[in-house]
Amino acid sequence: MATTKQSKIVDLDTALSAVEDGMTVGIGGWIFHGQPMALIRGLVRRGARDLRLVPAPGSVAPDMLIGAGCVRETACVFISFEHLGLAPNFRRAAQSGTLGVLEMDGPGIAGGLRAGACDLPYGLIPDLGTDLPTVNPQGYRKARIQEGGRPLLEVPAIKPDIVLLHGQQADEEGNVQYFGSGYFDLLMAQAAKHVICSVDRLVPASTVRHNARLTKIPSAFVHAVVVTPFGAHPGCSPGLYAQDEAHLAAYVAASRDQASFDAYLADHARQAGGEAAYRDRIGANALATLSAGGAVP
């Protein structure tokens, strides 16, 4: 993990040029919270291929990459659309057998990321009696040392080539602040070789210092920051805007088959004009309403 000497603020394509086909890509956030969607749409636009995903519990971020054909294999801790049902493209790809799924659980990803962050070869976790080691034998192996009164597993270190995160604001130096929880984001950043954060706002250094406790990803862990207002849409950016329930429902509907989802991607990810065109398509009033909390009374 090297640091750069210039400002870490770069445009989206410059940031994403670090992502090569076949890389292992971690994704931060939690279900609909803080998904780095502008970065995800950027990867779709660039035609990324054969990625190996390691998403934190997520929703539309891993689902869109899978539906866009960018992914060879994904780890799955939890990929869900919650009250909107199952993740549609992930589900279709997993059920058809076209997607490799490395089944994981909380202890597996936590132990693996921590081992990765610590440059240890493996992490030790309790064997919880599940079927995960059966379907993911390379991810969970019986620990060579059994002691302490309960069965133990070893999980190999996880070190993503790239991690994609979304925060609410950052300064030029690359200190990324979160108005809500940090979830696995910092642990992912610590384990990663290269960290790209999108943020909704660029703020002066003094704003960051005003409440240093909000800085969940200090600049030492950040290689590139992309300023993309509404960059977590259609998910929420905690404290700034709500998740877009109508758009998410439309996304699920558009995901009914590949042709329909390709049409969605053509309009929402692969269109000319990138994120500016995307925001235009979503519309000023829709975005304004989300900023107001999701519903204007």
Next chain:
Amino acid sequence: MATTKQSKIVDLDTALSAVEDGMTVGIGGWIFHGQPMALIRGLVRRGARDLRLVPAPGSVAPDMLIGAGCVRETACVFISFEHLGLAPNFRRAAQSGTLGVLEMDGPGIAGGLRAGACDLPYGLIPDLGTDLPTVNPQGYRKARIQEGGRPLLEVPAIKPDIVLLHGQQADEEGNVQYFGSGYFDLLMAQAAKHVICSVDRLVPASTVRHNARLTKIPSAFVHAVVVTPFGAHPGCSPGLYAQDEAHLAAYVAASRDQASFDAYLADHARQAGGEAAYRDRIGANALATLSAGGAVP
């Protein structure tokens, strides 16, 4: 670790009745910051014996217990009086060979506490080429599995019977807030069987909720809270009062030999009247000056 159903606020002696001779006692804080001195003085007053200390990097807290003859053996990560020199009673006891010293370092205590918190038998740390494994072979053993390109050690889990901490304020439910850093305190609490926190202030539940980010020790980890204003004196309580340089210098001077230190303890720990008498002895203006930042211009 069990929780109680009543308010967790108890008086000092009730809280300390959980400490039995021979127990392993963790101490939080960091050098002169947030040392749980009222609890330490209480242990001296009660005549605790044969304790095995596991102090975070500390100063007067472990030093006083050692000088008072309460300690059979101490782990030592770092015990220092910083600009005031070496920890006088620790130094004397270690040099005379009357105190067992388990030499530890940051990775050793961090790996051991984390293993303790996780109910794992041991933690894996890098072998850093020091002499620590030679003088503390039970604390650092060559790892049975060597892989990943660097030599590894195993450190056994650390699970203190009791951990003593100091925060600035708490509510009735036992949520303990810190105005400064948390250091190893929460990790110690997670690894411990029983956690006693002293705080300078008891505040309404609403005050705690007003800034939940300051709660470093949530109530689930706390068994007893003792409200002791100036309970970190002569160390500092971050955000509330500075360390008492004059008193600390007097402490060092009083520690020149055992007789002199016994006289100090007779006046400052074993006296009748407990903490109230202690505060009277320190004096209203001295405490007021510390509250003003250490010096009234």
Next chain:
Amino acid sequence: MPASTAGFALGEMLAVLLARDMADGEKAIVGTNSDIQVAACNLARQRHAPHLWWVSGPGGMTNPTEGVVRPAADAENIAVAQAVMDLPQMIDFIDWKVHFFDFAILGALQTDRFGNINTVCVGEHARPRLRGPGTVGISALCGLSRRFYIMMTRHDRGAFVPRVDFVCGAGHLEGGSSRTDFGLPEGGPRLAVTPLGVFDFEPASKAMRIRSLHDGVTLEEVRDNTGFDLLVPDTIPRTTPPDTEELFMLRRAVDTTGVLAAKFPWPRAERKAVR
């Protein structure tokens, strides 16, 4: 399905049934998409368990309460919480520590005779008929907490199967002492609460047993909707429905905007009766 459910929604009833079983001073964890769990914990705190401690698994907020049922991971909970912990530190007690939590409350795609839980897939893992969301903390919470609750908003043969297709949360495994024989700590499922009744696990065999059936639910109806043989007591009690005070407290202090009623009505057949 229950015959006389007028006056409260399924979600409200499940929250009340769960809250009743919680004791003061206990520690619990609530995951994402857990409206009923949030309401149950906060109802218990309002009524008989003022020192119940619960934490949002992903978000780290402890005991957030403002009379509105919000998603447990929601940032707005920070303003009404007692603490906000960071997940990388929480993993120590979520994913590793034995018996840190007294209980968790978990839903599932499938559960079985011994209370094992599946949220991963229906059918073979390599080519599933239905791909579920995955495991996240379920493995650890089922494996490590002192007990857990199975909370199901549907009760049919798709959800109550002889053996789950994928064990991602260990209940009593193969029954009997197989859970502790495997090396898991004492624990496992205590109750399953469903639209039809409340179920527990017979102490020796650890097989699922009827504890009470909701008003109007027949033994035949439960059997028709359960894919394995339930143990049946000599006399089958009726579930004590939520009483006036419980509903008043739930609606006045916990779920003032009616999230449970809106999101968890009784299953379709009973909607007319409920409204």
Next chain:
Amino acid sequence: MPASTAGFALGEMLAVLLARDMADGEKAIVGTNSDIQVAACNLARQRHAPHLWWVSGPGGMTNPTEGVVRPAADAENIAVAQAVMDLPQMIDFIDWKVHFFDFAILGALQTDRFGNINTVCVGEHARPRLRGPGTVGISALCGLSRRFYIMMTRHDRGAFVPRVDFVCGAGHLEGGSSRTDFGLPEGGPRLAVTPLGVFDFEPASKAMRIRSLHDGVTLEEVRDNTGFDLLVPDTIPRTTPPDTEELFMLRRAVDTTGVLAAKFPWPRAERKAVR
């Protein structure tokens, strides 16, 4: 001891010498009781390394700056920091990660010919002649950072010994390739800065070598005060003393209350010259 040190204190000179060697964008860690280290890092940020990143090891504050040198662990640093990290998460990169930090700056009771560090004891560990404070993060920072600096406010045969009595921070161990042979990552001490001079380590043997001597310091004086044979270059450069701009920046933007001058004057023999 230096002859012409009038105009700046020992602490100021050490801070300037250390700051000069730092590069922009590097990552560093500062421990407790580290006034000179804090000043050096902040001086580098003010001058040529605006993106230097440093963190208070115990307190977790990153890049705190307000023109006052405070103890690195002090809570007042939170108000002027860019981030406040929690130690239990920081341990991952402090105690385990290889080459996360570009450098650390460490003091010692003793150092030796190969730059090993001792802060534990003088004499036998079981019955030491002098019991020091202990190791804390020194083992990890010496072992895992890309390089480290040895910063000594005294230079005498008590501090510069042939072999440290206790290795708590690995320098070049026995010299040569012994450090990497042991399995430690590339690294080790880069410079030692003292009241007498600046010292580096000869690339092949890894033995300590004179890099420059401060104004007025003789080779004989250094040899008299060093307990092992220093490598001596053919011509011994003079240390470039702090210049006007460095001192101005240090006193105007980094250490406005004069902490370094007050706490780290030149050793007694030179006090008259300095003042």
